[in-house]
Each structure stands twice: as C-alpha cells, then as structure tokens.
Amino acid sequence: MKPITLTINGETIRATVPPRLHLADFLRDQCGLTGTHLGCEHGVCGACTIRLDGAIVRSCLVLAVQADDTIIETIEGVTDSGEARALQAAFAARNALQCGYCTPGMVITALDFLATAPDPCDRSAIRAHLSGNYCRCTGYEAIIDAIAMVGGQ
C-alpha cells in the first residue's frame, strides 16, 4: 500500500492505494466518481478518458500511484465547472448519445479537440481526433455534428 496525494476536480484527496490499482478503479471505487467508465481496461475504447495535468489520458492505463501529486479532472469536474456545458447541451440536442456509456470519455476528448484544433468545425479533423473513442450506438455522425456545432459557436 502506498500513500498518494492528488487534486481531483479541485479537491485535495489523500489516499492509500495498492500499487497495482489503476486510476480508473481508484476514481470509481474509492472516490465514487462513476462517470469514468471502463470498456476495455487496455487503453483502446476511450470510455475511461480523463484529464491528468491538463492532458487527456486513459485512466485504465495509469496506476493510481502514478497519479500522485497530479491534477485530475473527470466528467464530474468539467460538468461542475461549467466547462462542458455547451458540449453537453449540444450532445443532448443532437441526440449524440444513446446508451451514454462512452459519452463522458467522448466529452472529455471533444473538449480537448475544441481547445486545440485550428479549425474546430473540420469534420474530418473531429473524426480523426475521436478515433480513440469507441461508440457502439450512434454511428458517430451525431457526435461529429454536436462537436462541430459547439466549434462554430
């Protein structure tokens, strides 16, 4: 067991974790942040995408001990801060989610795209940026539309 201290959605969290515990399990099981979802646990599906020190990462590929002394932002954090408000409204308006399991990871990834893209309405660039996030329900088009809508605002 190893003590860690990190900032999660603006709160300082101190915890003691087994070295093998990955960050997604830590967030879900020990912090109650169940908006971070697990789809594959090997970094392919993107459902567990969060921000670590400002960069989007797969929380299933980060050990909790590696997150010591980092700043973590999850879907709950970007919701409470209002950062994701426009995107979440666009996802709802465009029906860019069905089961909703991939959606938190999609939203975090889309925020990253909107913050960094030279042309936030470029559909093929949006598609490329989302290529690490699986959605099995929508066929992606509505998600692309929702992100482009916000990109154009």
Added chain:
Amino acid sequence: MSFTDPDRPSRQIGRALPRSASRRLAQGRGRFASDITLPRMVHAAFVRSPHAHAELGAIALDAARAMPGIVGVFDAAAIDPWCTPWVGTLTHLAGLKSAPQYPLARGRVRFHGEPVAMVLATSRAEAEDAAEQITVDYQPLPPVVDALAALAPDAVPIHPELGDNLAFERRIEAGDIAAAMAMADEIITLDFDFARHTGVTLEPRAVVADWNEGEQRLTVHAGTQVPHMLQDIYALHFGLAAHQVRVLAPDVGGSFGIKIHIYPDEMAAIAASRALRRPVRFVADRLESFIGDIHARGHQVRAQIGVTRAGDITFFDVDDLTGIGPYSAYPRTSAVEANQVINLIGGPYAVANYRARARVVFQTKAMMSQYRAVGHPIATTVTEALVDAAARRIGVDPVTLRRRNLIADDAYPCQSASGMRFEALSHHGCLEKLHAMMGYDALRAEQAALRARGVRRGIGIASFIEITNPGAAFYGVGGAHISAQEGATIRLDAAGHVVLQAGVTEQGQGTETILAQIAAEALGLAPEQVLVRLGDTDSTPYGGGTWASRGAGVGGEAAWQAAHALRGQLLTLAASLLQADPSRLDLRNGQITDDDGTARMALADLARIAHFRPDTLPPGIVPELAATRHHVPRDYPFAFTNGVQGSLVEIDTETGFITLLRHWVVEDCGTIINPLLVDEQIRGGVVQGLGAALFEACRYDAEGQMTNATMADYLVPMAAEMPDIEIGHVCTPTAETALGAKGAGEAGTAAAAAAVLNAVNDALAPDAALLTALPLTPARVLAALGVIG
C-alpha cells in the same frame, strides 16, 4: 386520429425532441449495473476453460480458499444445489435439440471460455488472485470448430446423448422450383461466407445480485433488455416464486440483443448471492465479453437465383449452415437466426418459387444467438447480391431489375413465398426516393468518368424487409415465458402531472422519451410533465421488454391506450365539475378546454380538487386518477417494415482498402413518433452493419481458441472511417394500432452490409472480380483481384 396533421392541437407525436436522459448521461450521472455498490457486496471472478473441448478431471479449490479476502469458492458440485439446469429449446422450432446447461461446467467443457469455477472475494482483484490458484485437470478432446465438419459422419458428437451435432434443420419449398429453373435463362450460384461477430457493448455484461435472507427475496440489478423474462427464469431455476424475485434494469451500456440471454456466469453469481446470503457483483471484463457473450451470424450459404433475359426473377434456392457453439441459448434458442434467414430471403420480391434449407449445428466455440437484426443481414446480403449478380449477367442496371421484381406497392396485403404476411409495404416508393436522394444517374455518370481514369468506384443498392412488433409468434407459441403483450400504467399526481410506468425498457433508443411524447399528446401536457419509469419488475406492468423493434409499436401503443383511458376519466371528472358534456371537452396545454380550445380550468386545479378537496365534488363522483392498458399485436404475427439502402465506395486496387464515401437509407417504419431518435437508431444500426461488412470477425484457430478477443484485435467501426449517412422516410402506418407505429431498430443493420458488398462488386465488375465473403478485408479484395493468392 391522424398524426400527420402538423397543426393539430397538443402535437407531440412526430416532434424531434431530444431525449430526457441525455443531459444526465452526458454529465456522467448514468447509473449502470457496473456502478452499483451495496453493503457487504462481494465480487465474482471465474476460472474459464482454456480448452475448446475437454474432459474435466479434478478441480483443486483449497489453495484459493486460503487466499486473502475470499468468502466463497464454487465448482459445479457446490453451485448445482442452488440452481437447476436449463435447456434452450422451444416447441415451435420443431426438432430443435440441445443439452442441459449448468452455471459451471460439469464433466466436460465445450468451449474456450466456459466457466469452470467461481471465486467470490471482497474485491475483484482478490477474486482473480485466488482464481489463479485453482488447478483444473483437463483431458483434451478433439475440438469441433468448423460447422460443416461437425456434421461429418465421423465427427465427435459434442453431446454424446444427442447422437449427432445437428441441432435443428428446417426446409421450405414453395411454388415449382423445377419449372422455375426451366423458365430461367440464367441461373447464378454464389457461395457466401459470413464471419461470426459479436455485440461489443461498451459496458460489458453486469449483474449485482442481492439475496435478502430476512425478506426471502432476490433482487438483481441487471444490465438487461428483459426484466420480466429474467424474473421468471430466476424464479424457476433458483426455486423461488416469481414475487420473490425483483429485477431492476438501470442504465444499460449498450445491449443490441447481447443482454437478453441467460449466461452461466451470471446465473452462478446470482446463485452465489443466495448461498452466501450477501450481495454479489459480476462484471465481465473485456476478455470475458469476447469469449463469453453471445456471438452472432457465422453462416455459410450456397444460394441460387434464376432470371429470364427479360428480367424476371424466377426463383431463389438457398442452403444455409450455421454453427451455434455447444448449446442452444436459453430461453430464445439459437435456431431463430437461421430460421429467420430462410424466412426472409427473397422477401422483397414477387417471386413465388422458393426452396430453402437451414441447418444449425453444434460446435465447440462460444455460443451463438440473437443479436441486433437477427438473420436480416444474412438474408438481405444473400438476396441482394444474387439480384445484382443477375442484373450483371443479363446486362441491366440493378435499379431496373429491382423496379421490375419488387412487390408492387399496391399489391398488399400479400405474403412471401416463405409464408411471411405483409400488411402494407412500400418498396417502390422507397426505391424511387433513394434513387432521387442519391442522384443515381449522376453517380453512374461520375463512376464511368472516374473508371476511365482508373478510379474504382462502386454503387450498391439493397432493398430489405424488417420484422418488427412481434406478437406471441416469436417465442410465446413455443412455450417461452417471454411476454408478447406490453402494459402501461399512467396516473395523475396531485400537481396535474403524470407518472407513466411501462414494461418496455430503455437501452438508449429513447423509449422513455417516446412514451412521454405519446402520453403528453393524449393528455395535452408537455413531455417533461410526464415522468416515465421503466425497468423494475416490482412496479412496472408486466411486459416483454425492448427487443425485435417492439418498443414503439407495442409498448407505445399500450402507453397511448392507457393515456387515452386516463384522458377519458379526467374529462368525465372535469365535466361533472363544469356541468359540461365530456365529449365536448379537451385537454390542451395543461388546461381542460372546450372543444374549440377555450380554457375552462387548469388540469392542476382538477388534480388538486380530486386529491385534496373531493368533498366539493358532486355526490357520487369518485375520481379515478390512474389507468392501465395493454397491447399485443394479433392481426399479424409481425409488423413487417421495409426500406432500401445505397452505398458509394471507392477501392484502392493496390492496397485493397475500401473507402465508404457515402451511404443512404430510405425506410418505412409507419408513424414516426420522434424523427430525431428514429434517424439516430438507423445511423447507429447502419454502422453496426458496416462493421460486419468491413471489419468484424471472431477469429478461431483450429484448436477452437478465439484468437482476437481484445478490442485492439477485434475491429469495430471507429469515427474516422465511417461515412455520413443520409436518411429519408416513406410512411405507411400499420392499421393494427391507433398509433400506426412500426419498428426501426433493425433497419440500419439489416441492409448496410448488403449495400456495401454490392457496391464493392460493382466497383470490381470491370476486373471480373467478385466477393461473397464478409468482412470485406483488404486481403480478400486483393485476392479477388488476383493481386495476392
């Protein structure tokens, strides 16, 4: 009642409203079964067979019991007293045989991944640690992997007591095949190979079972489409009365038919809750999903079409073979897909001569059963590839051949050669609309111009029929306790809003939203004033759940009828207060109005009086503030829908890569309750079909090991390679219901692969290359072109 008048008062049906659950889910506030944590809950992990086929010897559990955090360790002998076995047969699938299946393997293992032992621990990690300490003595038996080889006279019988590996066989013969063959100027034979694939729900299967010894009740939170079906089965196999079992379906992270079956690992975990008298969570990890979830498709089909030089299709003749793993799935069986394939082949066409055989065989691979659009993609691909091949052979455009042979839009009601009864379809209306949307003639001109420059573009068309709104014909007639009817209960609250509870369920389709729209229209409310509650066997009316595209057509009709009944009750009550004729009153915008829309009193005031001041009502008036109604289709076994898809592809003949440039769908699901949701159902369905067309395959080696059971190795469609999809509608409501709604959930998946296959073969026609195996991998394209051997 016509739902087509856009100016009618209280219009909600037909509006493109966003889903009520979307904001919550987008904020990460979903509550999935895999999120549920209960006091004293323990976690299940399984030891699974590494062999496709083996005799089970000694299972050594003691080392696991000594591991930290362990509260229970089970093998078959330990779990069997808690759960009786099940057999996946139904009587309407005549001759279907299968063997008893147990939560944990007894005596033999019959597929790679079959659960052999189970460990319960205070964390999943500890359970997995302990599972690694269990040793199992396996004596390998010959694997039976290939479906055709499983039928060989010397094949090892997977269940010796069943005699052979043929689980089910059905034949159809209609019309006069010999005469039709003689009449045909051309007969084309194609051999198709369809890979197995699987649902890959992003949330894996998950159950949290909670046996309460004090209450003597079992509560199961299950990611499922079918709470009442599970309640019945859990009661039966765990030796309980149905009312001792409560099944809750919280948010479900994708299902597509995967979470509609009985799985041995889930049954074991639920049994363990009873044995340990504490809550048990089992969440499959991704490897367990790939090797433990139901697989789908996996067909080899030899098929023939006959056509005259004038362009008349004279017959279809098909022989379908599918392998289903070692057991027929419970309780829906694994024979439905093949049965559906031969029911649907040729269905869009006015062709009376039809011969078909379907064979369903046991093999030592993961189990195969119903997944989205059961049988439809196979039937549509076979039919439509044959039709295109016939068009090429006689030198006519594929649209022309379809115009000549599709059942005429004024020919209904009628039935197909296989006996499917059609109430009213619109193949020609859909085809002409698609033709216009695609700009078909311009696309053909562009294709020819590009071909001259060496660019290989192809255009594919695929007409289809879709089974929706099933009545009892699907399962009930065969003895399955799967409700064909749906119930809805609606009640007025004291503030003048309503609560609607229904037996249909939500997995993201938008069931809650469409039911709210339906009730809102009937009651003159806003949809947000209708609170919809689903997925709880303790509180919702009994129903079959959401599958086979029955949510809107069957569940929606029950909601409409219930809301209408409540409307009548409320108007009667209002009339007694207003001294009016109830037939001259209406409900609009939360008001009781005269039939010209003049407001007489607020519905909120009526609710207040009914609840809090009934003493002021006229003598003898008893407010009835709730209504329940049920609906089941009776006129037709299924409400068939139809449509057509178009695909434009470009092929790189050096790499074999196929680029999907555009995709079109025109479909007819009758009354559209919410066009936003219908269109996104179709787009999502198309992309699942495109996955089957280009990427998806459960790959097995000769030993029966699944070799690509990870998300990195099993390819599903991703954002970058999917096209935008243009959708159009033709609207032919079913006359069987007041709503007129039919289903739309299978439409996209039904024909997407067929359209792409036809487009690819159209592109490669100048090279005399023809593909008939899915997925259409680059290697297969290059092999068809003769670039590689």
